[in-house]
Amino acid sequence: MRTWTKTIMIAALAFSGIFLHGAEGSLPARQKPLPAAEFYKHFEQVPIDKDMGALFGDRVYLGTAGNAANYNTLTLGWGATGILWSRPVAIVYIRENRFSYRYFEESPVYVLSWYPAQYRKEVYKIFGGKSGRDTDKEKLSGFTPVETPDGGVTYLQAEKVVICRKLMRQPVPSEFLPKELHSRLGQDGFIHIQYTGEVLSVWKKKQP
Template sequence: MPDNVIQLIGKEWMLVTAGDESSFNTMTASWGGMGYIWERPSTFIFIRDTRYTYQFLQLHESFTLSFFNEKYRNALRICGTMSGRNTDKVKEAGLTPLETPSGLMSFEEARMIIECKKMFIQELDYANLAEPYKSKIMEEAYKNEPSKHQMFISEIVNIWIKK
């Protein structure tokens, strides 16, 4: 993979998409990473259980992570601020749904698509945050409200790069 993963996810963002051609949802994310676990190339992402996309992640064994050029930054903003529960945010963002050869959903405009198969899901327990991060993270990221993120560790099964 030709990219700096920290820059790619944390600064350029990604779309997490789950479901199939008949029904899917996507959301912008900037929490996650890639590495190697259980002898498999892997991704890890964190999704709040209140997000509409979370329901699709629970129902399907696989999903995609899609990465875009900077000219799609506004599309990623739309997908990160609108809910697919009551809006066709894909249409609003001007993106074109694309079914991968594996039957997963992504977008024609993506420059890179990573297909992921779930291996492990766990709720983050914020009681385990270490100081001095605990207070700061709870205040900055959650505004001291209880909110649950699920961690999804997934095997990378395909990477598609647009030429």
């Protein structure tokens, strides 16, 4: 990525963090992410075109939005990859009533991450079952947050990290949900928002 583009994105992330902090008021104390220099020590970049197809499968993953000053992470299950406007993209879905929703709304970057089987409990029960409104998920899970090269946040425990720049958002009306999901997710007035992000880079954990 060009240096000036990355600088603009990091500045935008910093501004969005201030906005979010002001909107939320008092939040649970969170561990400050390690600097991006630590990210480079633990992850190596791989070509996007060789790693896109295997991103979404039967495993849940984590989505993080915000910046080092104020971020939030949640467990995600739906997702897709593809090409939009000749760019590789990763698509995620966030419900409007999730605490992370406002972070995905305001942040220009979001980070997706996948984890080894040994962390399944943390991914499901803590990041999926607790809310950042009243829970320090990092402390509870033992996950170590770290800044990404583009100003986002992920965790050192990840085995794969995908950094995305938000291109567009699209509401998904509840009537478009499959019948078996509509009865469970379409009755409370909240809908999913589809976020489509350009895949800026893909990273994998360095081998010891």
